[in-house]
Amino acid sequence: MNKKIAIRDAFGEALVDLGYKNNKVVVLDADVSHSTRTIKFEEKFPDRFFNIGVAEANMMNIAAGFATCGFIPFVSTFSFLACLRAGEQIRTSVAYPKLNVKIAAGYGGLSDSYDGTTHQSVCDIAIARSIPNMTVIVVADAQEAKIAVPAIAKYEGPVFFRLSRAEVPIIFNEDHRFEIGKGNLLKEGSDVTLVATGIMVARALEASHQLEEQEMSTRVIEIHTVKPLDEKILTKAAKETRAMVTIEEHNIYGGLGSAVAESLTKYYPVPIEMVGISDTFAESGSYEELLDEYGMGVSDIVEAAKRVLKRKKH
Amino acid sequence: MVLHLPPHSHKDIEEITYVIEGEGEAWIDGETCKIKKKVNAMFSHSPELIKELEEKTQRFRIEIIKMIYNAQSGHPGGSLSAVDSLTCLYFHQMKIKPENPLWEDRDRFILSKGHAAPALYVILAELGYFSKENLSTLRQIDSILQGHPDMRKTPGVEISTGSLGNGLSIGIGMALSAKLCKKDYRIYVLVGDGECDEGEIWEAAMAAAKYKLDNLTAICDFNRVQLDGPIDEVMPLDSLPEKWKAFNWSVVQINGHKMNEILKALDEANQIKDKPTIIIAHTIKGKGVSFMENKFQWHGKAPNREEYEIALQELEATKE
Numbered sequence: 116m117n118k119k120i121a122i123r124d125a126f127g128e129a130l131v132d133l134g135y136k137n138n139k140v141v142v143l144d145a146d147v148s149h150s151t152r153t154i155k156f157e158e159k160f161p162d163r164f165f166n167i168g169v170a171e172a173n174m175m176n177i178a179a180g181f182a183t184c185g186f187i188p189f190v191s192t193f194s195f196l197a198c199l200r201a202g203e204q205i206r207t208s209v210a211y212p213k214l215n216v217k218i219a220a221g222y223g224g225l226s227d228s229y230d231g232t233t234h235q236s237v238c239d240i241a242i243a244r245s246i247p248n249m250t251v252i253v254v255a256d257a258q259e260a261k262i263a264v265p266a267i268a269k270y271e272g273p274v275f276f277r278l279s280r281a282e283v284p285i286i287f288n289e290d291h292r293f294e295i296g297k298g299n300l301l302k303e304g305s306d307v308t309l310v311a312t313g314i315m316v317a318r319a320l321e322a323s324h325q326l327e328e329q330e331m332s333t334r335v336i337e338i339h340t341v342k343p344l345d346e347k348i349l350t351k352a353a354k355e356t357r358a359m360v361t362i363e364e365h366n367i368y369g370g371l372g373s374a375v376a377e378s379l380t381k382y383y384p385v386p387i388e389m390v391g392i393s394d395t396f397a398e399s400g401s402y403e404e405l406l407d408e409y410g411m412g413v414s415d416i417v418e419a420a421k422r423v424l425k426r427k428k429h
Numbered sequence: 430m431v432l433h434l435p436p437h438s439h440k441d442i443e444e445i446t447y448v449i450e451g452e453g454e455a456w457i458d459g460e461t462c463k464i465k466k467k468v469n470a471m472f473s474h475s476p477e478l479i480k481e482l483e484e485k486t487q488r489f490r491i492e493i494i495k496m497i498y499n500a501q502s503g504h505p506g507g508s509l510s511a512v513d514s515l516t517c518l519y520f521h522q523m524k525i526k527p528e529n530p531l532w533e534d535r536d537r538f539i540l541s542k543g544h545a546a547p548a549l550y551v552i553l554a555e556l557g558y559f560s561k562e563n564l565s566t567l568r569q570i571d572s573i574l575q576g577h578p579d580m581r582k583t584p585g586v587e588i589s590t591g592s593l594g595n596g597l598s599i600g601i602g603m604a605l606s607a608k609l610c611k612k613d614y615r616i617y618v619l620v621g622d623g624e625c626d627e628g629e630i631w632e633a634a635m636a637a638a639k640y641k642l643d644n645l646t647a648i649c650d651f652n653r654v655q656l657d658g659p660i661d662e663v664m665p666l667d668s669l670p671e672k673w674k675a676f677n678w679s680v681v682q683i684n685g686h687k688m689n690e691i692l693k694a695l696d697e698a699n700q701i702k703d704k705p706t707i708i709i710a711h712t713i714k715g716k717g718v719s720f721m722e723n724k725f726q727w728h729g730k731a732p733n734r735e736e737y738e739i740a741l742q743e744l745e746a747t748k749e
Binding site: 184 | 588594598
């Protein structure tokens with residue numbers, strides 16, 4: 116198993132690096148800076164850090180105000196609070212006027228596992244994706260989080276940036292490229308394509324090795340930008356492998372699976388199986404156990420690949 | 430407390446009297462004076478200025494009714510109650526350059542109660558942010574004048590608003606930006622009284638006080654009537670001034686249809702240091718049109734032909 120680093124730690128450190136390089140960056144948090152790790156930014160740049168208290172809606176609009184004056188606000192809280200509590204503020208004050216606000220949505224998916232359903236976030240991608248003007252990014256590991264932060268700051272416009280509390284295996288090395296809107300081909304293969312986002316990319320890679328052992332040539336694509344979707348890399352994979360499995364730590368409704376299906380149904384329809392949370396809430400427990408229990412185990416991916424191969428037209 | 434009283438910044442100020450309460454130090458016309466009591470400067474504005482603003486406001490009321498009648502859609506009640514404050518801000522108080530709407534050092538105005546958009550549009554057009562011809566296109570397809578303000582479509586609009594409760598928080602972001610850049614531009618936010626039902630208003634109230642945003646002034650259009658009825662029935666706002674005081678804001682109460690009171694209150698807000706100010710402007714919903722006044726039914730309804738003509742007659746009569 117690869118070395119594990121928490122995505123939130125990488126995010127906190129990347130924000131500090133960004134703070135040194137760009138004095139227009141301000142960071143806002145809603146009384147969870149120790150959890151999201153924006154505390155690291157506060158320690159270095161107290162004048163550019165604003166703790167707004169437990170008031171996410173207020174925080175989101177304050178960020179919009181900063182953006183109108185030329186600042187680049189990173190707004191940090193838990194993902195479910197960002198997209199649901201402050202969802203209206205995101206829609207009206209950030210997305211509608213297309214302001215340069217970066218929504219750092221921490222604790223995505225089930226990563227706040229022990230705190231349970233109230234703190235977990237299973238519908239955030241769906242919500243963010245359906246807001247016009249919004250770019251939606253989900254990072255897969257600490258290395259990607261580190262390089263995504265400056266890329267997102269450089270990008271002009273609103274971004275929903277889904278992060279994670281979890282310590283997850285490092286899958287990318289220092290040479291990893293991150294370009295907003297571009298998927299990454301992680302492994303070539305011709306029988307089936309696994310399309311994964313976020314922390315599920317590591318599990319998809321593991322599943323692909325098992326499938327290879329069973330003599331199924333498996334392509335793996337990482338989609339970090341769920342919107343706008345890299346339709347080119349997906350259509351190419353659909354044409355060449357003619358079977359696809361989408362894999363995400365999110366409700367199977369409205370997330371990556373839906374995005375991929377919406378796209379391929381236009382350009383090159385192929386059988387798709389979706390691995391994710393089956394429209395249910397989870398519970399408290401250890402993170403790894405929850406992922407396995409709620410349909411996101413490596414074996415779930417392997418089984419989904421076998422099912423889709425049976426449906427594949429030869 | 431230290432009060433910084435700037436030299437006479439407005440040519441039209443004829444006299445200043447200082448009402449002194451409490452202890453502190455004042456800085457008047459560039460000189461520091463030790464005084465034992467708090468200073469409130471009362472500016473008397475020239476009768477000419479007051480008259481000019483009153484005339485403008487009355488003309489704007491007519492334009493507002495015309496726009497809403499043309500569109501057969503819109504919110505006359507709250508536009509007519511708020512237009513006096515907006516006129517004072519745009520034609521006297523705020524540092525703006527209509528020929529350069531994005532001038533970095535401009536004062537910013539946020540219409541948090543975005544449904545009063547007609548009042549804002551008529552003023553922006555008068556100032557030349559866009560051609561007056563646009564006014565007749567309100568709420569129609571392809572218009573730059575949306576039902577609620579859209580910063581990307583309408584020059585002079587600082588931020589898109591319309592769903593209530595957002596503007597004051599946005600104003601905090603702007604006010605913090607000014608402080609961070611060490612700029613002296615000021616932020617003005619007009620909120621509705623019904624809007625104060627929104628929890629976010631009070632989240633913003635706390636945050637603005639935390640950051641001592643003396644460059645932020647809110648004006649509450651306190652017309653006591655919201656969409657569904659009188660506020661006392663829909664959601665009472667008892668002790669509104671005390672509520673804001675408890676949130677550590679400086680509070681000024683005025684008649685929101687009296688120009689001299691609005692101007693004085695804005696001057697006072699400029700002098701308050703280390704805390705934000707709210708001007709609670711007691712107003713009349715539908716002000717100037719007898720059958721609209723104090724009627725919740727005129728919150729968001731366009732007049733028919735007959736009502737329109739009566740409204741114009743009444744407004745024309747008061748204009749003269």
